[in-house]
Amino acid sequence: DYLVIDSPPGTGDEPLSVAQLIPDAWGLIVTTPQELAMADVRKSINFCRRIGMRLLGVVENMSGLVCPHCGEKIDVFGRGGAEDMAERMQVRLLASLPLDKDFAAWADRGGAKKGHYRDLPNVSEALDEMVEEVVELTSLGEMPAKAEESGGSGEDLTARAEAPEKEREEEMEIDAIPTENGLLCAHFGHCEKFTLVDAGNGGEPAIREVCDAPPHEPGLLPRWLAEKGVKKVIAGGMGARAQQIFAESGVEVICGAPPLEPLQVVRQYLEGTLELGENACDH
Incomplete structure (x- = not known):
């Protein structure tokens, strides 16, 4: 079983609290293709690395609009931005999920409680690949060190998250x-x-x-x-x-x-x- 904690964008108190309370948690970063969104994502990736949280990778949401009439994909917010960012930051791009009205309606109905996502042809293949990779990484990958093993109390994690950021801001x-x-x-x-x-x-x-x-x-x-x-x-x-x-x-x-x-x-x-x-x- 997997517990998924959906945190607000950025590097605020919520992800820091997760790291303090669940020291073997993994990070999965969600972005959209716009450069402004990816600027926050870069900070989130650096945040995870500073506090020792293992990163699963990045998921690009709203990666183009699937036309309901012809099935063509329209790159409303640009193309390739998340892939380039993931390569520069040396993280995996786990999936690129398009804007899809059937996917949105499925989620509004309650998601898996109201039918399997494999009934959604525009997103099911990408979701399958993402899930398989997440399961493989969490099953076989090396888990991040717990806070105690690195001398990390909750206060230590807070200091590690904030101090390097201040140094980076100065530079x-x-x-x-x-x-x-x-x-x-x-x-x-x-x-x-x-x-x-x-x-x-x-x-x-x-x-x-x-x-x-x-x-x-x-x-x-x-x-x-x-x-x-x-x-x-x-x-x-x-x-x-x-x-x-x-x-x-x-x-x-x-x-x-x-x-x-x-x-x-x-x-x-x-x-x-x-x-x-x-x-x-x-x-």
Whole structure:
């Protein structure tokens, strides 16, 4: 028998409590194809590794929409993101499950209590493969060390989960990209959102947070971003006064960037291939 504990997204108190109360538990990470979701998944994978929880792998949910008329799969949220992420993080991709109306209706009716999932042709094969691999891994695989064996009380596990994260936060560079309609916005002070990207540490850039821009007030944006730990701003244009305030806060400013997706901007900057033009703001 298997006990499945469905925790909320992220690395909050719930998964930590599971690790403390069930020290031989395994982790199974569920994601969706969007980059923003996978940024949280990377943190969850690192969290499991820090506290010594063995990872079964990753399941990609909502991996495309199966058309009820023709049976064709439409990649609504993109394709291949979870597979690439799993390869980079060195974990198994156990299954990719599509958006399927019959699967959703089956779950709403009570799941296995109202019929076997093998009656669902679009998902049954992927679920069978996932279940077989989970059973094999948990039956034959080496179980993670219990908390006591590694000197791990509940407080120790909490410290192990939190301390490395703080160290990583201190080392990680956070870049801010002014964003509008998903692309870098040419006018720093008038963008609708800011996309914060974890960069550096030799790893793949990942979206950390997408936040609404605060009200436009003189000098507010530079201080607000500095308080969020931003080390670099890559923008299309920025006024001289804002650049001066950033400099006083120790934040580097890069102007003249083209209107690309935030992750593309940061990747190209790190690779040295970002083509910069003139500062789009002349005041």
